Amino acid sequence: MLTKEQEYEIVKDVLNGKTEEYAVIVNEYQQHVANLVYKLVLSPNDVEEIVQQVFVDLYMSLPRFRFELRLSTYIYRITVNVVANMLRRQKKYVSLEHLMEEERDRKHNQEETIIHEERMAMVRRALGNLKTEQRTALVLYSYEGFSYQDIADVMQISLAKVESLIFRARKNIKKQIEAML
Secondary structure, X not given: OOOHHHHHHHHHHHHOOOHHXXXXXXXXXXXXXXXXXXXXXXXXXXXXXXXXXXXXXXXXXXXXXXXXXXXXXXHHHHHHHHHHHXXXXXXXXXXXXXXXXXXXXXXXXXXXXXXXXXXXXXXXXXXHHOOXXXXXXXXXXXXXXXXXXXXXHHHOOOHHHHHHHHHHHHHHHHHHHHHHO
């Protein structure tokens, strides 16, 4: 990833008319954005379209960029907003099936594989039933490795609300899984 100073220089260059520098931002963050989008949307077919929209929105909003933020945090904030807007428009529920694909790929004997798949299916169902805010906070924390402060910045909410969302998400998942057993 680019350093904060490198991000700022590139943003300043783009704002000063060196629009070809925007390609550096896209090249640096495109895969990170695609990974996050893939974890938040139902259809992998939507990923490319959403990633494109994120970078269009980012370009249009660069004049409003506050230089006290990391550009990567700003990009993740735009990504979460674009995904949320798309989900509202399409009234889709987020599915996180693909998050567990790597786990399933590990070589287990048949019995372990069946048990593992049943557990992962329960987790996917439980994650899919969470409210969007809870699911987003939990995915950013558990799967993307964001700190609570980074999540607060991305979701534009307080640190206390992040803590509450993650606590409630975990509690709701546990309750749902217990009900499935």
